[in-house]
Amino acid sequence: xxxSFFKAALFAVAVCAIxxxxxxxxxxISGGAKTASTVAGISPEAGEAIFxxxxxxxxxxxxxxxxxxxxxxxxxxxxxxxxLPIALRAEERAKELSQKLGKPFTAADYLVxxxxxxxxxxxxxxxxxxxxxxxxxxxxxVDQILAVDLYLQSLGGEPxxxxxxxxxxxxxxxxxxxxxxxxxxxxxxxxLQGDPEKGKEIFFDPNSKTPCAKCHTVGDKGGKVxxxxxxxAGTRDIPYIIQSILEPSAEIASGFEPFLIVTTDGEFxxxxxxxxxxxxxxxxDTDGQRQKISKDKIEKMVQQKKSIMPDNFRxxxxxxxxxxxxxxxxxxx
Amino acid sequence: xxxxxxxxxxxxxxxxALAFPxxxxxxxxxxxxxxxxxxxxxxxxxxxxxxxxxxxLGVPIFAVTIEIIGWKTKDPRYDKLAxxxxxxxxxxxxxxxxxxxxxxxxxxxxxxxxxDYLAGVFHDVMYIYALLFFVESTTLYLYxxxxxxxxxxxxxxxxxxxxxNVCGTVIMMVANSWASFxxxxxxxxxxxxxxxxxxxxxxxxxxWHPLNLHRLLGNVAFGGFVCGxxxxxxxxxxxxxxxxxxxxxxxxxxxxxxxxxxIPLPFAGYYLGREVxxxxxxxxxxxxxxxxxxxxxIQAILIGGLxxxxxxxxxxxxxxxxxSERYTKYIKFIDIIIILCFAVWLTPHxxxxxxxxxIAVGGQYHPTLKYLGLMSGKNAVVNFIILSxxxxxxxxxxxxxxxxxxxxxxxxxxRWILLGVAGGLILIMGYYASYLLHLNPTELDLSADKEKYFxxxxxxxxxxxxxxxxxxxxxxxxxxxxxxxxxLGITIVNxxxxxxxxxxxxxxxxxxxLRNVAVTQWMTMMxxxxxxxxxxxxxxxxxPQVGEMTWGKMPGRSQYTLIFLxxxxxxxxxxxxxxxxxxxxxxxxxxxxxxxxAGSWTPDNALMAKVVSxxxxxxxxxxxxxxxxxxxxxxxxxxxEGEPSLPPKATHPTAGKAARSGG
Numbered sequence: 001x002x003x004s005f006f007k008a009a010l011f012a013v014a015v016c017a018i019x020x021x022x023x024x025x026x027x028x029i030s031g032g033a034k035t036a037s038t039v040a041g042i043s044p045e046a047g048e049a050i051f052x053x054x055x056x057x058x059x060x061x062x063x064x065x066x067x068x069x070x071x072x073x074x075x076x077x078x079x080x081x082x083x084l085p086i087a088l089r090a091e092e093r094a095k096e097l098s099q100k101l102g103k104p105f106t107a108a109d110y111l112v113x114x115x116x117x118x119x120x121x122x123x124x125x126x127x128x129x130x131x132x133x134x135x136x137x138x139x140x141x142v143d144q145i146l147a148v149d150l151y152l153q154s155l156g157g158e159p160x161x162x163x164x165x166x167x168x169x170x171x172x173x174x175x176x177x178x179x180x181x182x183x184x185x186x187x188x189x190x191x192l193q194g195d196p197e198k199g200k201e202i203f204f205d206p207n208s209k210t211p212c213a214k215c216h217t218v219g220d221k222g223g224k225v226x227x228x229x230x231x232x233a234g235t236r237d238i239p240y241i242i243q244s245i246l247e248p249s250a251e252i253a254s255g256f257e258p259f260l261i262v263t264t265d266g267e268f269x270x271x272x273x274x275x276x277x278x279x280x281x282x283x284x285d286t287d288g289q290r291q292k293i294s295k296d297k298i299e300k301m302v303q304q305k306k307s308i309m310p311d312n313f314r315x316x317x318x319x320x321x322x323x324x325x326x327x328x329x330x331x332x333x
Numbered sequence: 334x335x336x337x338x339x340x341x342x343x344x345x346x347x348x349x350a351l352a353f354p355x356x357x358x359x360x361x362x363x364x365x366x367x368x369x370x371x372x373x374x375x376x377x378x379x380x381x382x383x384x385x386x387x388x389x390l391g392v393p394i395f396a397v398t399i400e401i402i403g404w405k406t407k408d409p410r411y412d413k414l415a416x417x418x419x420x421x422x423x424x425x426x427x428x429x430x431x432x433x434x435x436x437x438x439x440x441x442x443x444x445x446x447x448x449d450y451l452a453g454v455f456h457d458v459m460y461i462y463a464l465l466f467f468v469e470s471t472t473l474y475l476y477x478x479x480x481x482x483x484x485x486x487x488x489x490x491x492x493x494x495x496x497x498n499v500c501g502t503v504i505m506m507v508a509n510s511w512a513s514f515x516x517x518x519x520x521x522x523x524x525x526x527x528x529x530x531x532x533x534x535x536x537x538x539x540x541w542h543p544l545n546l547h548r549l550l551g552n553v554a555f556g557g558f559v560c561g562x563x564x565x566x567x568x569x570x571x572x573x574x575x576x577x578x579x580x581x582x583x584x585x586x587x588x589x590x591x592x593x594x595x596i597p598l599p600f601a602g603y604y605l606g607r608e609v610x611x612x613x614x615x616x617x618x619x620x621x622x623x624x625x626x627x628x629x630x631i632q633a634i635l636i637g638g639l640x641x642x643x644x645x646x647x648x649x650x651x652x653x654x655x656x657s658e659r660y661t662k663y664i665k666f667i668d669i670i671i672i673l674c675f676a677v678w679l680t681p682h683x684x685x686x687x688x689x690x691x692i693a694v695g696g697q698y699h700p701t702l703k704y705l706g707l708m709s710g711k712n713a714v715v716n717f718i719i720l721s722x723x724x725x726x727x728x729x730x731x732x733x734x735x736x737x738x739x740x741x742x743x744x745x746x747x748r749w750i751l752l753g754v755a756g757g758l759i760l761i762m763g764y765y766a767s768y769l770l771h772l773n774p775t776e777l778d779l780s781a782d783k784e785k786y787f788x789x790x791x792x793x794x795x796x797x798x799x800x801x802x803x804x805x806x807x808x809x810x811x812x813x814x815x816x817x818x819x820x821l822g823i824t825i826v827n828x829x830x831x832x833x834x835x836x837x838x839x840x841x842x843x844x845x846x847l848r849n850v851a852v853t854q855w856m857t858m859m860x861x862x863x864x865x866x867x868x869x870x871x872x873x874x875x876x877p878q879v880g881e882m883t884w885g886k887m888p889g890r891s892q893y894t895l896i897f898l899x900x901x902x903x904x905x906x907x908x909x910x911x912x913x914x915x916x917x918x919x920x921x922x923x924x925x926x927x928x929x930x931a932g933s934w935t936p937d938n939a940l941m942a943k944v945v946s947x948x949x950x951x952x953x954x955x956x957x958x959x960x961x962x963x964x965x966x967x968x969x970x971x972x973x974e975g976e977p978s979l980p981p982k983a984t985h986p987t988a989g990k991a992a993r994s995g996g
Contacts, residue, residue, distance in 0.1 A: 004569035005957070008562075008896050012953055015900040016946040022631060023942020030627040030938070059618035068706075069622050071844070127778035127845060131615050136924035138615055192365075239919075243934055250937070319368055 028305065042143050044159045047151030049251065050144050055133065057148065063155065072130065073123045076155060085156030086111075093121055108163040111149045116173040134177035142177045146170075192323040199328025202321060209316045210325070214288055215309070218332060223288040225272055226309060227253045233332045241329055245322075248309035258304040259283060263297050272308060286310070362446045363930040371443040372932025373944065378439055379914075380907055380948040381955075382432035384555075386508075387548070387906055388956070389426050390501045391556025392418055393473075395590040397494035404487050414583060418560055419477050420966065424959035426473055430466070444930075447921040454520075454528045454535045455511060462507045469500035502549065509544045510536035512913070515922050517612045526925050539612050543605040544913075550594045550601050551909070555902050557591025558639075562899030563960050565892035568885075578885030584895050585650060591898070592643050596722065596862070599636070599715050600855050607848055609916065616916050616923065621708075624935050625912050630681055631938060632912070635905040637675040640718050642898045644671060644725045649891040655880025657732035664728075667721050674714035674721070680705040709836025712851050716858050717829045720821070723862055727869055737876035739811045747871050748809070754867045755805045758860045759798050765856055766794035769849060777845040786843045789835055790853040793827045797857050800824075801864060813872045817865055824861040828854040903952060907945030911936075 051057040058067045064076025064085075075086040084092070090107035097120070098105035113120050118130035133140045140148075150159040164170060203212045204221065215225035222229075232241060243250055252258070261269045261283065269291060271283030281301065282292045286308050310316075317325065366374035396418040403411025441448045452459065476493045483490040517540040520530015528535070564584035571577040610617025619625065648664050651657035680702055704710060740747065769791035774783045800823045807816035832854050839847050917923045919933040927933075936944070 002570075005566055008566050008569065008893075009953075009957070011893055011896055012900045013950065015897055016904070016950055019904050020939075020942045020946050022634060023938045023940075026627050026631055027937045027939040056615055056619060056623060059615070059623040069618070070840070071618065071622070124780075125842070129614055129778070131613075136927075137613065137918070137920055139927075239934065242931060247934075247937065319365065 042147045042150065042161060044147070044151045044154040046144075047147035047149065047154075050140065050148050051151055053251070054138075055140055055144065055148055056138055060130070072126060075152065086152050087155050087157030090152075090157075097121060106163065106167065107157075108149075108153075108160065109167045109169055111152055112164060112167045112169040112173055115145050115149070116169050116176065134173070140177075142174050145173065145177070192319060194320070194323030194325070194327030196324070196327040196331050198321075199324035199326065202317075202325050203328055209321075210310075210313055212325075215286060223284075224274070225284045225286065225288050227256055229329065229332055231332060233330050238326070238330065242326065245313050245325070246311075248307040248311055249305065252307050256307075258306065258308045260300075260302050260304050261293055261298055262300040262302075263293065264299050265297070269293065270304065270308060362444075364443050364445070366439065366443055370932055371439075372930065375436070375439055375443060376911075376914075376944060377948055377951075378432060378436045380910055380945070381952055382429065382436045383910055384903060384906060384948065384952040385425055385429035385432055385955075386505070387552045387555040388559055389422055389429050390505055390549075391552035391554070391594070392422050392425075392560060393476075393494065393498050393501060394553055395557065395586075396422070397491060397498060398590075399586065400487075400494060401491055404491060414586065416480050417583065419480065420963045421560065421563060421960065422473065423477050424962055425956065426470065428955060428959065430470070444921070447926060447928075450528070450922070450926055451511065451515075454514065455532055457532045458507060458510070458536065462504065465500055465504050465507065469497065469504060472497040472500055505548060505552070506541075506545050507536070509548060510538070510541050513540035513544045514538050516540050516609070516616070516913070516917060518922050518925050521925050540605070540608055543601070543608045547598070547601040547605045550598045551906060553594030554591045554598060554639075555594075555906055557587045557589070557594060558895075558899045558902040559587075559956065561587030561591060561895040563587075563956075565895035565899075566957075566960070567964065568887070568892050569889065571885075574885050576885075581653075581884045581887050584887075584892065588643060588646055588895060588898070591902070592722065592726070595639060595643070596719055597859075599719065600859075603712075603851060603855070607851075613923065619918070620912065620916055624918070625915065627681070628908065628912055628915075628938055628941065630679060631942070632905065632908055633675075633678045635901050635908065637678055637718075638901045639898060639905070640722055641671055641675065642894050642901065644668070644722055646891055646894045646898070647725045647729050649887060649894070651729060651732050653883045653886045654729075654732040655883075656734070656878075657728075660728040660732060664725075667725055670721050671718055674718045677705045677710055677714040678718070680710075704837065707837065707840060708847060709833060709840055709850075712836060712854055713829045713833025716854050717825065719858060720825060720829075720861065723865070724821070727865065730869065731873055731876075733879045733882065734873045734876040735879055737871075737873040740808050740813055740871055741811050743871060743874060747874070751805060751808060751867060751871065754863060755801050758801055758864060762794045762798050762801075762856060762860060765853065766791040766798070769794070769853070772849070774843075777843075779843050779845060783843040783846070786839055786846055787849070790832065790850055793831060794853060794857070796823065797827065797860060801860070804864065804868070808868060808871070813868050817868050817872070820864060821861060824857055828857045900949065900953070903949040904945055907948050908941065911941050911945060 051061075051063075052067075058069060060069050060072035061067070062069050062074045062076070062078065064074065064078055066076065074082045077083060077085050082089075087107070090110045094105045094107045094110045097110065110121070114130075115133050119128045122128045131138060133145060134142070146161065146164060149164050150161060153159045153164075202208045202210060203218070205211060206214065212229075213222035215223045217224060217228045218230050240251075256272050258270060259273050259281075261281065263269065269283055271285040271291065273281060274284045274290060275282040275292075278295070280292050280294050281298065282290050284290050313322070363371065365371050396415045399411050399418065400415035403409065403413075403415060472493060476490070476497050479490065479493075483493075514535050517538045518535070519538045520528055520534040522529045561584050564580045564587055568577055568580035568584060571580060606617070606620065609620060621629065644667065648661075648668075651661060651664075740751075769787050772784075772787050774781055774787075777783075800820050804813075804816035804820045807813060807819070832850055836847060836850050839850055915935055917928075918935055919928045920926065921928050
């Protein structure tokens with residue numbers, strides 16, 4: 001009986017191990033955690049991050065061949081139904097709406113109303129079911145909506161924040177979004193009050209468990225492998241920073257995507273691409289070491305979905321150390 | 334006795350935690366669990382509580398059912414089996430209570446503000462919950478400890494068992510109302526986020542009943558597979574042929590009960606998913622097309638594994654049935670169908686491809702495979718998998734049975750039952766066909782010209798109705814087997830091939846109508862399961878056995894299949910708990926109370942798999958310990974009552990009486 005029990009137990013553990021492996025593989029091929037990241041700043045890049053992240057726009061809209069959602073209109077160029085990207089489509093629809101409403105209506109008005117009053121223009125074949133994005137559960141701030149609109153403008157057109165902000169509907173949007181009660185939301189508060197001085201030590205000490213400055217610059221100190229963090233707390237909110245530390249692959253900062261190079265000698269080299277010209281590519285590894293590889297020696301170069309930043313900070317840092325580091329990063333306004 | 338005292342003390346602790354929400358009053362919003370991440374701590378405790386809860390709620394359902402079968406057939410072996418299942422419950426119940434108490438304490442301690450809010454909404458119901466808990470525990474102990482003493486008052490004892498199930502189900506429903514309220518809150522003042530409704534309004538939120546149904550069926554499947562694994566381990570360690578025969582039979586019954594719960598489970602899941610989407614398109618889209626879309630691929634692997642494993646176990650089991658060789662030649666076809674369907678079910682619509690891979694494939698999507706990843710394809714194959722599994726059961730059921738009594742000689746009662754079942758099916762399908770034919774497209778936010786797309790599903794339902802009539806006529810003329818095959822064939826063609834393909838057209842031109850197509854598929858499928866089972870009972874009524882069942886002759890791999898099924902269902906329940914809870918994302922109460930803690934991010938599938946596996950292994954270890962206690966107790970009982978009973982000769986629990994009377 002004992003023998004059969006241990007065999008069965010071993011079998012159960014093996015099945016669990018396969019399950020964990022499947023979880024790892026799925027996470028790897030799906031590009032890591034799809035968490036609701038929050039990006040501060042008003043730019044097309046920030047809007048793009050919101051579109052594919054916390055704004056959840058991608059769960060209904062695709063952009064050209066990017067994404068797979070079909071519930072709402074594709075916002076890029078896609079098949080015969082969508083021959084124009086949204087920025088150009090917005091101009092055509094603005095003309096239609098101008099005639100219908102009997103007053104001037106611009107492409108910027110169209111984009112703003114698509115968030116403020118999506119029922120104003122419902123694309124044929126689709127339902128009027130777009131949620132109000134400034135209300136819970138999405139609860140985007142006005143700045144974030146503006147950033148998304150800038151991103152949409154960039155799809156076939158030129159981002160123009162001024163045009164969006166001058167739209168009469170933008171004022172209505174601000175008023176409506178501003179009236180959302182803050183009582184329903186809770187401001188982020190860390191578990192522990194960290195010590196920024198101790199955090200600074202962890203950040204800069206080359207012998208610490210997590211010598212962040214090896215790759216990141218703050219002020220004039222640190223490496224250039226990862227993004228500069230001098231003003232990170234001014235442009236990113238704290239949940240985003242926490243996610244970046246604990247799950248670095250969840251969202252890799254633009255320009256810091258890792259690449260794998262397979263050389264003709266069969267060597268595998270991984271790192272962030274720092275330079276590239278006609279003849280060579282330079283990759284930087286986690287130690288800040290740069291390696292220049294001649295292009296005629298490159299058999300294959302593939303962009304990776306997994307960040308080169310270690311993803312074991314959860315194990316390396318204690319709760320106190322983590323909050324100290326976070327407290328230091330919070331000071332980088 | 335000490336064990337009982339301990340359990341009662343734990344129950345009291347749970348009741349205290351539930352009955353005094355004032356414990357939650359605090360200025361702090363969040364605390365840590367002994368310096369450790371509170372979210373993961375709650376996750377593990379809640380998951381373990383749910384696993385034990387599923388076990389102690391699922392097992393009594395089929396324990397009482399088996400007891401009733403034993404009572405009606407006057408076969409003491411069923412009664413002993415039901416008692417053995419109940420034995421497993423007593424210890425598990427104590428663990429469930431302990432974990433429930435721990436969960437309540439942890440929630441009040443770690444999330445005081447949130448629990449303050451929740452207690453403010455549900456405090457009246459919490460007292461009722463605690464009271465129900467006492468009633469359930471008392472009923473369970475009366476049911477278990479008075480099993481032999483009430484042997485002569487079997488009806489009364491069964492009534493106790495039913496009361497136990499009613500209490501357990503109501504307790505589950507109360508707890509479900511809290512969980513579903515967090516997903517689809519009602520009675521909230523939008524401006525302030527304050528709860529202004531009644532406790533009943535909060536309980537009766539839109540996701541309550543879909544969740545109740547999903548969990549109820551899930552619990553039966555869970556309990557069945559866990560009991561199956563218990564039987565498998567006992568079988569593998571058995572010293573005598575009698576023991577092997579008993580535990581072989583027990584494993585079969587466990588698997589049978591589990592599959593009974595498993596077959597309708599995808600529909601319950603679809604119902605829940607549909608209501609999730611109806612309640613919040615944001616949550617629904619995030620579930621199927623957002624953060625959890627890949628988690629559903631893992632879910633598909635697990636469910637596919639459960640169906641394949643269950644079928645495999647049945648097919649191995651046919652080798653112990655004389656006469657089964659008449660049917661084994663069909664198994665390879667069922668096998669191919671299930672594996673192909675499983676492959677389709679697993680296919681994701683969208684793969685994140687590198688530029689090189691996109692060039693190789695010819696775009697973001699594979700030109701052919703992209704269609705298999707859409708809902709319509711998945712609806713078609715899941716129906717086909719269920720029909721194939723059902724067919725496996727039919728073959729297993731009739732494996733050692735010869736021809737039964739012709740239907741025309743079975744008397745008026747059989748005719749009335751058949752006509753009643755057929756009439757019910759005709760009414761239900763006719764009602765839905767009529768609904769589809771009169772459906773106003775504006776109800777689905779579709780233009781009037783889309784009405785034409787509603788006709789085909791309605792016509793197919795009318796064809797099914799005609800098929801029911803023809804099948805009944807054939808049965809009355811003693812051609813029931815032809816009727817059975819015809820109905821099964823028409824069902825497969827309609828729901829898999831016609832509606833499966835038609836679903837793509839609907840998705841492209843009238844997407845909101847797809848849910849009605851899915852309901853049509855579900856309804857057609859259920860009509861097949863109901864009608865064909867009814868027919869099978871009559872077709873083989875009084876059938877002689879070709880040979881005697883040889884219980885206890887199963888190869889070891891069959892028992893490892895049962896263990897595999899148990900581990901998979903444990904992983905599945907953990908994964909589904911993750912999805913259900915994770916759908917709220919950074920909201921304690923969706924859209925009302927935001928989670929501002931450091932743990933408000935959504936874990937990736939790798940972390941999910943690790944935590945769920947850890948929970949699963951802890952659960953299985955604890956259950957093994959309880960089973961060890963049970964078997965130690967059983968040895969004592971056997972010494973006083975004799976060796977384990979041999980199973981009945983019937984191949985199927987519901988066929989027992991008929992098979993013997995015919996033989």
